[in-house]
Amino acid sequence: xxxxxxxxxxxxxxxxxxxxxxxxxxxxxxxxxxxxxxxxxxxxxxxxxxxxxxxxxxxxxxxxxxxxxxxxxxxxxxxxxxxxxxxxxxxxxxxxxxxxxxxxxxxxxxxxxxxxxxxxxxxxxxxxxxxxxxxxxxxxxxxxxxxxxxxxxxxxxxxxxxxxxxxxxxxxxxxxxxxxxxxxxxxxxxxxxxxxxxxxxxxxxxxxxxxxxxxxxxxxxxxxxxxxxxxxxxxxxxxxxxxxxxxxxxxxxxxxxxxxxxxxxxxxxxxxxxxxxxxxxxxxxxxxxxxxxxxxxxxxxxxxxxxxxxxx
Amino acid sequence: xxxxxxxxxxxxxxxxxxxxxxxxxxxxxxxxxxxxxxxxxxxxxxxxxxxxxxxxxxxxxxxxxxxxxxxxxxxxxxxxxxxxxxxxxxxxxxxxxxxxxxxxxxxxxxxxxxxxxxxxxxxxxxxxxxxxxxxxxxxxxxxxxxxxxxxxxxxxxxxxxxxxxxxxxxxxxxxxxxxxxxxxxxxxxxxxxxxxxxxxxxxxxxxxxxxxxxxxxxxxxxxxxxxxxxxxxxxxxxxxxxxxxxxxxxxxxxxxxxxxxxxxxxxxxxxxxxxxxxxxxxxxxxxxxxxxxxxxxxxxx
Numbered sequence: 001x002x003x004x005x006x007x008x009x010x011x012x013x014x015x016x017x018x019x020x021x022x023x024x025x026x027x028x029x030x031x032x033x034x035x036x037x038x039x040x041x042x043x044x045x046x047x048x049x050x051x052x053x054x055x056x057x058x059x060x061x062x063x064x065x066x067x068x069x070x071x072x073x074x075x076x077x078x079x080x081x082x083x084x085x086x087x088x089x090x091x092x093x094x095x096x097x098x099x100x101x102x103x104x105x106x107x108x109x110x111x112x113x114x115x116x117x118x119x120x121x122x123x124x125x126x127x128x129x130x131x132x133x134x135x136x137x138x139x140x141x142x143x144x145x146x147x148x149x150x151x152x153x154x155x156x157x158x159x160x161x162x163x164x165x166x167x168x169x170x171x172x173x174x175x176x177x178x179x180x181x182x183x184x185x186x187x188x189x190x191x192x193x194x195x196x197x198x199x200x201x202x203x204x205x206x207x208x209x210x211x212x213x214x215x216x217x218x219x220x221x222x223x224x225x226x227x228x229x230x231x232x233x234x235x236x237x238x239x240x241x242x243x244x245x246x247x248x249x250x251x252x253x254x255x256x257x258x259x260x261x262x263x264x265x266x267x268x269x270x271x272x273x274x275x276x277x278x279x280x281x282x283x284x285x286x287x288x289x290x291x292x293x294x295x296x297x298x299x300x301x302x303x304x305x306x307x308x309x310x311x312x
Numbered sequence: 313x314x315x316x317x318x319x320x321x322x323x324x325x326x327x328x329x330x331x332x333x334x335x336x337x338x339x340x341x342x343x344x345x346x347x348x349x350x351x352x353x354x355x356x357x358x359x360x361x362x363x364x365x366x367x368x369x370x371x372x373x374x375x376x377x378x379x380x381x382x383x384x385x386x387x388x389x390x391x392x393x394x395x396x397x398x399x400x401x402x403x404x405x406x407x408x409x410x411x412x413x414x415x416x417x418x419x420x421x422x423x424x425x426x427x428x429x430x431x432x433x434x435x436x437x438x439x440x441x442x443x444x445x446x447x448x449x450x451x452x453x454x455x456x457x458x459x460x461x462x463x464x465x466x467x468x469x470x471x472x473x474x475x476x477x478x479x480x481x482x483x484x485x486x487x488x489x490x491x492x493x494x495x496x497x498x499x500x501x502x503x504x505x506x507x508x509x510x511x512x513x514x515x516x517x518x519x520x521x522x523x524x525x526x527x528x529x530x531x532x533x534x535x536x537x538x539x540x541x542x543x544x545x546x547x548x549x550x551x552x553x554x555x556x557x558x559x560x561x562x563x564x565x566x567x568x569x570x571x572x573x574x575x576x577x578x579x580x581x582x583x584x585x586x587x588x589x590x591x592x593x594x595x596x597x598x599x600x601x602x603x604x605x606x607x608x609x610x611x612x613x
Contacts, residue, residue: 029436029517033444036429036488039422043463043485044451050462061464103357110354117351121358123600127365129607130592132546134564135585138571139368142578150367153385180360188608212347240455244548248568262457269461270553278461285458293453 051286054279061273072276082281084256085264088171089288092260093239095175096182100235104183105228108190109220122191126184136181137248144173167257170250174258177249178242186231193227194220233296240289261285372396372583379579395583399570404587406559407566414476414551414562415544418483423537425484426491427529431521433492434499435507445496451489457549464553478554479562483547487540498532499525538606542592563588 058068076082111122128136143149144163151160163173201219210218243262246252252259252267259267261281269278363385371379372395374388382389433445463482464473472478502525510520526533551565561569567588571581596603 023437025517026436027438027440029432030438030440030444032432032436032521033429033441035425036448036492037444039425039481039485040448040451040488043466043482044454044456044459044488045447047459047462047466048454050465051459054461054465059465065465106350106353107357110350113350118354121354124358125361126596126604127361129604130596131585131589132548132564132567134546134548134567135588138567138581138585139364141571142371142582143364143367145578148379148384148578150363150384153367153383180364184361185607188604192608237453237455241457243457244564247548247552262455265458266460266549266553270464275461275465282458282461285455289455289458290453 048286051279051282054275055283057276057279059275061270061275068276072280076277076280079277081256081259081264082284085259085261085281086284088257088259089240089261091171092175092178092242093236096178096239097232097235099175099179100183100186101228101232103179104186104231105190105224107183107187108192109194109216111187112191112194125187128181129184129188131181133181133242133244134248136177137245140173140177140180140249164250165254167254170254170258174242174246174250178239178245181245182235182238186235189231189234190224190227193224197223229296229299233293236292236296237289240285240292261288368582368585371579372586374579376577376579395577395580396587398577398580399584399587402570402584403558404563404566404584407561407563408587408591410476410560411545411562414479414483415541417476417480418487418544419537419540422484422487422491422540423533426488426536427495427526427533428521429488430492430495430499431525433496435517435520445492448489448492452493456486460549460553463550467554473554474556474560476555476560479547479550482550482554483544487543491536491540494536495529495532498529502528534602535606538603542607545592 054065055072056068056070057065058071059065107125111118111125131139141164144151144159146152146160146162149159151157161169163169197220201223202215205215205219241262242260243266246258246260246263247266250258252263262285265278265281265285268274268281367385370387371384373391373393374382375390375392375394378388378390429444429448433441467473467478467482472481506524506528507520510524515523546564547562548564548568551562552568555561555565558569567584570584574580
């Protein structure tokens with residue numbers, strides 16, 4: 001590094017040419033990545049490898065770790081609980097996508113409009129973004145109290161259900177609350193996408209006499225292609241990590257009716273003290289996450305690499 | 313020099329069409345103003361968002377009697393702050409401090425080391441840097457929650473279990489991939505001429521990084537700091553698994569235990585929800601634009 005520095009003033013030509021010194025100098029920059037690399041290796045890559053290793057180990061979370069061979073895998077794969085969790089994970093993933101995408105897209109277009117009242121509404125729309133999942137779950141639990149919550153407040157008796165006690169109601173509730181919490185985020189993404197559509201397209205359409213609805217389907221929607229892929233990727237990969245909200249809201253219940261994979265992993269590992277089987281679930285989670293990210297990236301084309309992959 | 317010229321011609325060229333466009337845009341927005349279904353939908357969604365928020369705010373200001381006696385959506389007849397006082401007496405100041413320590417302790421180093429790595433990835437070359445970059449990109453696709461069991465094991469072995477540092481270290485690692493991605497995209501946009509002119513002035517890469525890249529990247533740094541800050545502040549799984557003592561609770565965890573202990577006192581529980589959100593709400597009021605752009609962290613690019 002210091003060598004490269006001392007030679008710098010002497011080289012008068014721009015160092016963009018592939019001279020040996022500049023190549024050395026550019027490789028020497030690698031040192032700057034060392035701190036980030038260190039943290040990432042120790043607390044992300046090593047644990048990732050660890051989860052594979054632990055899936056073949058027996059550990060109760062406190063005592064010694066022993067080898068378990070394929071036992072964990074056999075027992076988990078033979079457990080109907082796994083398939084219940086898998087099914088629920090995908091059900092919630094798909095339902096969330098179906099509910100959130102149209103709402104977020106329309107709201108994104110709506111809030112990108114130039115009207116004053118829309119800007120004012122947008123300020124309020126984004127409020128759920130400020131709350132932690134724990135706060136959202138706790139607020140909805142209070143809100144759904146049949147006697148002192150929304151049902152009485154609005155005078156709508158059909159809202160007075162045992163939301164957390166009946167399996168299909170709890171599932172529906174989870175999907176609704178997830179939408180309540182995450183639609184604002186995706187609205188924001190769509191709003192940004194809509195604002196980047198060239199105004200000239202609409203002007204041309206207007207001259208051709210296209211109405212609002214036609215403009216939406218022929219300009220807005222096709223122009224939002226990459227935004228839709230980005231938002232969908234975040235939604236789908238992110239849905240694997242709805243852990244906090246469901247944990248506080250239903251705890252996986254009633255029964256196992258909202259026990260998604262991430263929750264299943266936690267409950268097996270830290271409640272039932274079966275870290276081996278829990279690691280098997282974790283491996284499955286990692287594989288699903290990677291597969292989904294790659295699949296959606298393929299759909300979106302290779303040029304927008306990276307920006308769509310984030311889902312945490 | 314050449315970039316300056318390019319910019320100025322681009323501006324001059326764009327000047328006149330933009331002017332005439334403004335008129336048509338005015339026409340369009342007038343037409344759009346009559347979009348009644350959109351307006352209706354907008355107000356309905358507002359109700360869906362605002363009623364739960366409103367309920368939390370007013371209920372947190374009610375007495376227990378008010379909560380049981382009044383219509384749940386009616387304004388409190390005798391608004392009180394006793395719930396807030398009760399929450400604060402339940403050690404919430406402590407939890408608040410814990411959350412602040414963990415958030416700052418994780419975000420500041422994460423952004424700093426990610427910035428250095430991004431600078432190297434953009435300015436440098438070679439197989440090693442390519443490998444590092446590829447690894448960070450991979451990290452984006454992995455649901456890091458799935459690594460919680462080995463992290464738990466490592467934290468125990470490092471004798472860090474039940475400490476705030478146990479929350480900080482993995483949070484730093486989790487923040488790196490996205491932070492590097494956003495910052496390197498941003499540094500890539502800095503015109504190469506600026507780097508070259510500093511090079512010719514005899515500056516080392518180290519100096520270029522701090523004196524040129526850092527100031528020019530400041531908006532992106534604020535963005536990623538906000539994004540990561542909110543994630544760490546609202547994080548639940550790491551504190552749930554890696555801490556145990558009541559004294560080390562961070563806010564989301566404290567909320568959860570508080571609602572477990574005081575489940576009969578809903579106004580107090582909702583006051584705790586309010587208090588835990590207050591700092592972010594203040595941030596929202598003060599710097600809404602920046603907070604929102606930080607939240608999407610460049611996804612809308």
